[in-house]
Amino acid sequence: MGHPPLEFSDCYSDSPDFRERLKCYENELEKTNKFLKDVIKDGNNVINAIKEYSLGVQKFSQTLQSFQFDFIGDTLTDDEMNIAESFREFAGLLQDVEEGRMMLVQNACDLLIKPLEKFRKEQIGFTKTRNHFESTREEMEELMKRMKGSAQICIRHSQQATMEGYLYVQEKWALGVSWIKYYCKYFKDNKQFIMMPVEQKTGTKQTTAHLTLKSCVRRKTDSTDKRFCFDIETNERCSPVLLQAISEVNRKQWMEAMDGKEPVS
Structure with a gap:
């Protein structure tokens, strides 16, 4: 096989x-x-x-x-x-x-x-x-730099998903708030946002979530203790989902894919 x-x-x-x-x-x-x-x-x-x-x-x-x-x-x-x-x-x-x-x-x-x-x-x-x-790591780092510098290759390389990658999602539990790591995919054609859990919270079993995007807004820096955050509103959830990207560039990529907007002053 x-x-x-x-x-x-x-x-x-x-x-x-x-x-x-x-x-x-x-x-x-x-x-x-x-x-x-x-x-x-x-x-x-x-x-x-x-x-x-x-x-x-x-x-x-x-x-x-x-x-x-x-x-x-x-x-x-x-x-x-x-x-x-x-x-x-x-x-x-x-x-x-x-x-x-x-x-x-x-x-x-x-x-x-x-x-x-x-x-x-x-x-x-x-x-x-x-x-x-050491030699292998140097070769891989050099290749990665060339990939990052290429205008034709970026994280949205998939032929299907408009954007995909790891995001942290704020989830509220009975004992407080926690940030759970998900691998997420966004399909612009039908506004489908898929979250696949990669870290299971102790005592719970998380499943893949399929959501339909309504809007995407950058979260103000002074409104959360986390950096690189943005909110999305979906048809399936009554409250916005707070997401954290891995970097500022990565947040801009997600917001661009989702037609995100700046917060209202």
Whole structure:
């Protein structure tokens, strides 16, 4: 079963779907790494066992070749000569078989085990966040800077949602007020605003909220202790929803997508 492709531009929005896809890749990488380690381990065990067996056969062959009768008289009997000759021929046959076996074992080691070991260490090991962390981080930061500086690529890269990203939502509970992190999407065509919870509050189960936008207004700085806030009014809720963006630029992007307005003085 194939996995959906990962695009570096998805890192910019860092949506829950992207994190889930990334987790699938990490799990698959770990599974592949474990499989290769097992193959290499079992392969080496088989090769070592074959080598031990081959050494025993070769020693047996040498014993047969070195065998000599202690005979009475000037020469061996016909039976003794036949036996000695049979030992030598059988020893030579064993030696030829084991030489071929050892060549096969060496090929298995050179063409299978060593390449797998190299691939596991250099490719999978390199991919796995440790020895190359600093250089990889510098490359990713440079790529991210180029993406942020591009006029054609921004957080609203999705082909469907006009705007998407993480927002904090003020929610009032019996014991007070809390800010809950959501991954939000806004579709300008039908004014749909979707909030998907990414942090569950203890003792509660939050579900995805589907709201229809009526208006969007920037929240005055002196009206809340949080920065980068704005209010939205929806058809489904009787009171405005107070949202906090991750930065001033991000708030402007959300308000622009929602045709937001400045607060009335």
